[in-house]
Amino acid sequence: xxxxxxxxxxxxxxxxxxxxxxxxxxxxxxxxxxxxxxxxxxxxxxxxxxxxxxxxxxxxxxxxxxxxxxxxxxxxxxxxxxxxxxxxxxxxxxxxxxxxxxxxxxxxxxxxxxxxxxxxxxxxxxxxxxxxxxxxxxxxxxxxxxxxxxxxxxxxxxxxxxxxxxxxxxxxxxxxxxxxxxxxxxxxxxxxxxxxxxxxxxxxxxxxxxxxxxxxxxxxxxxxxxxxxxxxxxxxxxxxxxxxxxxxxxxxxxxxxxxxxxxxxxxxxxxxxxxxxxxxxxxxxxxxxxxxxxxxxxx
Amino acid sequence: xxxxxxxxxxxxxxxxxxxxxxxxxxxxxxxxxxxxxxxxxxxxxxxxxxxxxxxxxxxxxxxxxxxxxxxxxxxxxxxxxxxxxxxxxxxxxxxxxxxxxxxxxxxxxxxxxxxxxxxxxxxxxxxxxxxxxxxxxxxxxxxxxxxxxxxxxxxxxxxxxxxxxxxxxxxxxxxxxxxxxxxxxxxxxxxxxxxxxxxxxxxxxxxxxxxxxxxxxxxxxxxxxxxxxxxxxxxxxxxxxxxxxxxxxxxxxxxxxxxxxxxxxxxxxxxxxxxxxxxxxxxxxxxxxxxxxxxxxxxxxxxxxxxxxxxxxxxxxxxxxxxxxxxxxxxxxxxxxxxxxxxxxxxxxxxxxxxxxxxxxxxxxxxxxxxxxxxxxxxxxxxxxxxxxxxxxxxxxxxxxxxxxxxxxxxxxxxxxxxxxxxxxxxxxxxxxxxxxxxxxxxxxxxxxxxxxxxxxxxxx
Numbered sequence: 218x219x220x221x222x223x224x225x226x227x228x229x230x231x232x233x234x235x236x237x238x239x240x241x242x243x244x245x246x247x248x249x250x251x252x253x254x255x256x257x258x259x260x261x262x263x264x265x266x267x268x269x270x271x272x273x274x275x276x277x278x279x280x281x282x283x284x285x286x287x288x289x290x291x292x293x294x295x296x297x298x299x300x301x302x303x304x305x306x307x308x309x310x311x312x313x314x315x316x317x318x319x320x321x322x323x324x325x326x327x328x329x330x331x332x333x334x335x336x337x338x339x340x341x342x343x344x345x346x347x348x349x350x351x352x353x354x355x356x357x358x359x360x361x362x363x364x365x366x367x368x369x370x371x372x373x374x375x376x377x378x379x380x381x382x383x384x385x386x387x388x389x390x391x392x393x394x395x396x397x398x399x400x401x402x403x404x405x406x407x408x409x410x411x412x413x414x415x416x417x418x419x420x421x422x423x424x425x426x427x428x429x430x431x432x433x434x435x436x437x438x439x440x441x442x443x444x445x446x447x448x449x450x451x452x453x454x455x456x457x458x459x460x461x462x463x464x465x466x467x468x469x470x471x472x473x474x475x476x477x478x479x480x481x482x483x484x485x486x487x488x489x490x491x492x493x494x495x496x497x498x499x500x501x502x503x504x505x506x507x508x509x510x511x512x513x514x515x516x
Numbered sequence: 517x518x519x520x521x522x523x524x525x526x527x528x529x530x531x532x533x534x535x536x537x538x539x540x541x542x543x544x545x546x547x548x549x550x551x552x553x554x555x556x557x558x559x560x561x562x563x564x565x566x567x568x569x570x571x572x573x574x575x576x577x578x579x580x581x582x583x584x585x586x587x588x589x590x591x592x593x594x595x596x597x598x599x600x601x602x603x604x605x606x607x608x609x610x611x612x613x614x615x616x617x618x619x620x621x622x623x624x625x626x627x628x629x630x631x632x633x634x635x636x637x638x639x640x641x642x643x644x645x646x647x648x649x650x651x652x653x654x655x656x657x658x659x660x661x662x663x664x665x666x667x668x669x670x671x672x673x674x675x676x677x678x679x680x681x682x683x684x685x686x687x688x689x690x691x692x693x694x695x696x697x698x699x700x701x702x703x704x705x706x707x708x709x710x711x712x713x714x715x716x717x718x719x720x721x722x723x724x725x726x727x728x729x730x731x732x733x734x735x736x737x738x739x740x741x742x743x744x745x746x747x748x749x750x751x752x753x754x755x756x757x758x759x760x761x762x763x764x765x766x767x768x769x770x771x772x773x774x775x776x777x778x779x780x781x782x783x784x785x786x787x788x789x790x791x792x793x794x795x796x797x798x799x800x801x802x803x804x805x806x807x808x809x810x811x812x813x814x815x816x817x818x819x820x821x822x823x824x825x826x827x828x829x830x831x832x833x834x835x836x837x838x839x840x841x842x843x844x845x846x847x848x849x850x851x852x853x854x855x856x857x858x859x860x861x862x863x864x865x866x867x868x869x870x871x872x873x874x875x876x877x878x879x880x881x882x883x884x885x886x887x888x889x890x891x892x893x894x895x896x897x898x899x900x901x902x903x904x905x906x907x908x909x910x911x912x913x914x915x916x917x918x919x920x921x922x923x924x925x926x927x928x929x930x931x932x933x934x935x936x937x938x939x940x941x942x943x944x945x946x947x948x949x950x951x952x953x954x955x956x957x958x959x960x961x962x963x964x965x966x967x968x969x970x971x972x973x974x975x976x977x
Contacts, residue, residue, distance in 0.1 A: 271784065273838040278940075280834070280841065282787045282977050283747030283779025290691050290741045309974035312660055315741050317689035322657045444939065445892055471840055473892065 243379050246289050246319065248297035248307065249276050250494040251358040252329060252367075254501050256296050259372050259389045263382050267292075272494040273471045276302055277443070281309040289314035292325070294378055296371065299328025300335060300355035324377055330355055332370035333363040336424050349442055358494065360425035361401045361505060368393055400502055404509050411512055417458065417486065419446075419468035419477055422493065430512075435463050438476045446476040458484050465515045469493035487515050604653035605971040609712045611645035613638075613964040619956055626725050626953045628905030628922035629879060630805035630818055633728020633760040637718075637960070643669065645964070646711060648679065660684045679732070691741035701731040702739070702751055703773050703793035705830035705851055713975050715847075715887045717947045717962040721901040721929055722853045722881035726826065728760050731795070733771065747779040747789070757797050761824065764801025771797035779832075779977075784839040788832065789977060795826040800857075804864065805919065816866045818918030822859010822875065828852060832977070845889045852882040861909060861918050873911035877920065880904060881927075893938060899931040927953045941968045 242265040247253035253268035260266070267288050270276050276298070279285075289295075289310050297303055311320060318325040335353025357363045372390035376383040412431040416423070419438045427434055436457060440450040458480075466488045468477045474490065481488045489511055495504040621637040638645075645668065652662035666679040682697030700708050706723065707730050719729040739751035755762070757770020764770065773796070779789030803820045829852045836845040857877035862870055881903035889895045904927075907920045915921050933947040942965075949960040 271839065274840045275842045278840075278842050280787075280977050281974060282781065282834075283777070283789050284745075284781040284787060286741060286749075287745060287747040287780070291743050304974075306974050309976065312684065312686060312693070313741070315688060315691040315693040315739070317687035320657060320687045321654065323687070471838070471842075473843055 243293045243375070244291050245294045245296055246292035248295070248303050249358070250496070251501065251504075252296040252298070252371075254495045254499070254504075255364070255368055255371060256294075256375075258393055258500065259368060259386060260375055261385065261389055263379065263385060264294075264375070272492045272496050275471050277305060279303070279306045281306045281313060285310055286313045289319065290316050292316060292319050294325045294327060294374065295319040296327050296329070298330055298355050298357065300330035300352040300357075301350040302330075302355035324374065327371065327374050329367045329370075330357055333357055333366050336428060337421075354421065354424045356422045357425055359423060360429045361397065361404070362429070363425065364501065365394065365397060365401075368397070396502070400505070404505060408509055408513065414465065415461075415463040417454070417463045417466040417480070419466075419472050419474075422469055423467055426508075435461060438480070445473070451476060451479065455480065455483055458486065462486070465489050465512075467491060489515060604651045607648075607650045607652075607971055608969040609646070609648040609650070609710075610967040610969065611647065611712060611965070612643070613645055613717065613962055614642050615640055615963075616961040617958055618960070619958040623956075624953065625919055626721065626903065626927050627925050627955075628903070628907060628920060628927070629725035630803075630820065630919055631725070631728065632803070632805045634730075635724045635728040639669075648710070648712070650680075654686065655683065658685060658687050660686050691743060693739045693741075695737040695739075696735075698734045699732065699737065701733065701753055701755070701773055701795070702737065703731065703753075703775050703795055703826075704828055704853070705789075705791060705832055705849060707731055709976055712966050712968065715885065715895075715897050716899055716931055716933055717945060717964045718931075718949070720851065720883040720899070721903050721927060721953060722851070722883060725879065725881060725903055725927075726761060726853055726855055731761070733757065733759050733762070735769075735771075745780075747777070749777045751775050757800075761803060762797045762800055763803035763820070764799065766799065766801075770799075771795065785835055785837060787834050787977075789830075790832075791828075791830040793826075793828040793830070795828075796824070798823045800824050800859070816917065817864040818920075819862045819864050820857065820859060820875065821862070822857055824855065824857045824859075826853060826855045828854065834977075841889070843889075843892050847887045848885070850882065850884045852880070854878075854880040861914055861920065863914060863917055871911070871914050871917070873909040873914035875915070875920070876908040878906040885931075893936060895935040895937065897933050897935075899929075899933075901927075901929040901931075903927040923955065925952075925955055929953060942966070 243260065243263060245253070245256050245260065245264050245266045247256060247266055247268045249270055250268045250272055253266045256264055256266050269285055269288070270279055285306075292314075297307060317323065320326060330352065335355070335357065338353040339349045339351065357367070368390065372386050375386045379386075408430055413433060415433045415435045416427070417436045417438065418434055421437055421439070421442050423432075423434070426432065436454045438446040438451065438454060440447060462484075463486050466477055466480060466486050468474060468488070468490060470490050470492050474488075477488055480486070491508055491511060492504065495501060615638060617637060617640050621640050624637050625631065626635075647667045648664055649667070650662065650664040652660070655661050661683045662680060663678070664680040666677045668675055668677070678698065680697075680699055682695055682699040684695040685693055688694065702708050704723070706714065706720065707727070711730075718724075723729055733755035735753055735755035737751060737753045739749055742748040742750075751774070753773040754769055755771040755773070756768050757766055758764060762771045773794060775791060775793040777789055777791040779787070781787045799821075800823070801821055805818050805820075831850045833848045834841075834845065835847075837843075855877065857875060857879075859875050860872060861875045862872045864870070881901070883899060883901040885897060885899035887895055887897035905920070905922045907915060907922070909915045909920070912921070929952060930950045931947060933945055935943055935945045937943045945962070945964045945966070947962040947964065949958075949962075951958040951960055
């Protein structure tokens with residue numbers, strides 16, 4: 218039985234190798250859907266993009282599944298967040314892939330957080346502080362200005378990997394820059410009334426959104442990043458909110474909503490469940506639009 | 517008012533007297549105006565060129581500013597430490613347990629299997645398990661390296677062991693990876709995983725029976741990942757082969773393996789992996805098992821010499837709602853091993869004459885386990901183990917003494933566990949086994965803690 222199976226495997230292997238997948242497109246392995254979307258916008262029909270996660274998955278905790286190793290094996294470009302967001306799975310994936318193009322320090326290794334300044338760089342690195350990221354908070358995709366910076370760097374990377382299509386990428390980048398800048402202005406006008414609103418968050422994932430829209434975070438349900446809310450901590454938050462009411466509670470749709478809804482019941486503070494990234498085939502524009510509209514719907 | 521009147525009057529007067537001017541006067545005036553015009557034109561031209569020059573200078577300055585900004589950005593990005601801030605990554609695993617066995621753990625045996633290496637139940641009562649100290653890092657852009665020291669108690673003595681020490685290529689390309697040094701063999705699913713990431717406190721019976729818990733050796737590994745959407749990996753290893761379950765000196769190259777894994781996802785919630793493995797060593801020389809003495813004399817130790825080969829199959833299936841294993845997830849795994857051996861069994865320190873038998877060994881076994889994380893921080897699991905053997909030889913009594921006769925018994929074991937994981941770095945586990953490894957059933961209870969300090973790398977699928 219074993220020898221038969223082995224023979225079959227060998228035949229499969231030979232077929233696979235001889236079929237010689239010679240795609241002219243640039244294969245991009247994006248760790249999160251927001252970067253997948255951005256690469257699609259800038260790369261157009263010159264790139265083929267795979268997103269390792271969806272908006273419903275926690276990008277901190279992904280397993281180095283066989284399917285992901287297979288995808289990483291064929292990638293020409295890696296488009297991820299960095300700043301230790303993927304530290305639990307990406308290094309292993311890279312080691313298993315045997316793909317020299319996307320190793321650290323190679324041109325195919327693109328980490329978005331390398332091209333922007335990060336907020337909340339911890340002063341103290343200690344696990345008692347929870348799941349802290351040494352480089353700073355990695356959830357940079359919630360600030361559209363940082364997206365612009367990342368897009369520029371991504372355009373440069375695409376051009377250096379695929380210099381033949383430099384003009385094409387440049388055209389897409391200029392187009393994106395124009396429309397994105399206009400969109401930012403529109404969103405900023407639209408959301409002026411949000412400035413100064415007090416919010417309660419589940420996990421510390423909204424720092425850049427807070428910074429952009431001038432939202433005031435008054436409480437966090439997780440006592441420490443990545444540590445689930447305890448009943449004592451929740452009671453503390455509750456008494457604090459009774460003295461100092463907040464305007465809304467924010468959480469990402471992939472996160473556990475139990476504590477959030479408990480708090481909603483106790484305080485009547487409206488809850489906003491925001492998608493943490495773009496969903497299938499959505500563009501970054503549509504996703505930001507959705508977030509702004511959801512936030513604006515709370516009076 | 518008055519000023520306006522005066523200006524108007526002067527203009528009127530001038531227009532009245534102009535016809536009185538001579539032609540020569542007009543020519544002179546014209547010349548003067550033209551001279552003025554030329555002068556101004558020159559001045560304007562020179563001003564324009566100066567303006568142009570300064571504009572060019574400004575542009576150059578702006579370009580320089582941009583360049584500087586770019587280099588600043590670049591230095592900023594290269595000064596980042598990348599995937600981790602510890603170089604090398606240092607991690608310590610603390611493991612301890614309280615165990616309660618109904619039977620005497622020294623009586624442990626698996627009829628039909630010659631036990632060796634670390635096979636056994638471990639200590640009754642309080643004990644610390646493997647304390648692991650591990651250092652790893654990307655050495656440069658081409659290599660990754662890792663070393664693990666394991667510290668454990670053995671017969672009342674603290675032993676330090678170099679558990680792993682290997683380097684591995686990173687940027688070889690084309691899906692190829694080469695690993696060299698001391699490492700756990702890639703055959704089987706559980707073998708390559710660290711004990712602290714196992715789902716139960718003890719090894720499956722078949723791992724205990726064939727490998728003395730795990731197969732590890734010094735050597736070289738080559739793996740190839742095919743450029744396909746379906747995960748397809750093939751690999752081979754060359755080993756010294758002087759460690760259990762091998763034995764003997766073969767100029768340092770005694771055993772080899774071959775393995776193939778395929779795997780993929782079904783939709784977003786299901787993923788799977790299937791593996792086929794082969795291990796072989798011809799001319800195993802003097803593989804000894806735990807000795808046992810008769811009435812305080814010198815221990816008689818069974819020793820195997822001959823050819824040995826193992827075939828195995830492993831299957832893993834995982835499920836997570838929306839592909840997000842954070843809150844709830846499920847894992848099923850199954851492994852089957854089959855070993856065939858052909859050679860002789862000698863009882864060392866017996867006789868004279870030394871007791872000996874030909875040996876034709878057939879041993880196989882499997883386990884299946886399912887683990888369910890039913891809410892954050894809580895997991896529960898069950899496992900079933902079953903072994904069988906059909907070993908033949910010229911001298912039945914020698915096989916019996918060597919523990920290779922199955923005594924008409926089918927070794928099996930039922931296990932159940934409950935885990936509490938306060939964070940991803942800590943775990944407390946309660947496990948219960950109903951163990952029929954040998955004729956006297958044993959009920960076993962484990963209360964185990966496992967903590968991980970320092971930087972902790974990713975776990976395998």
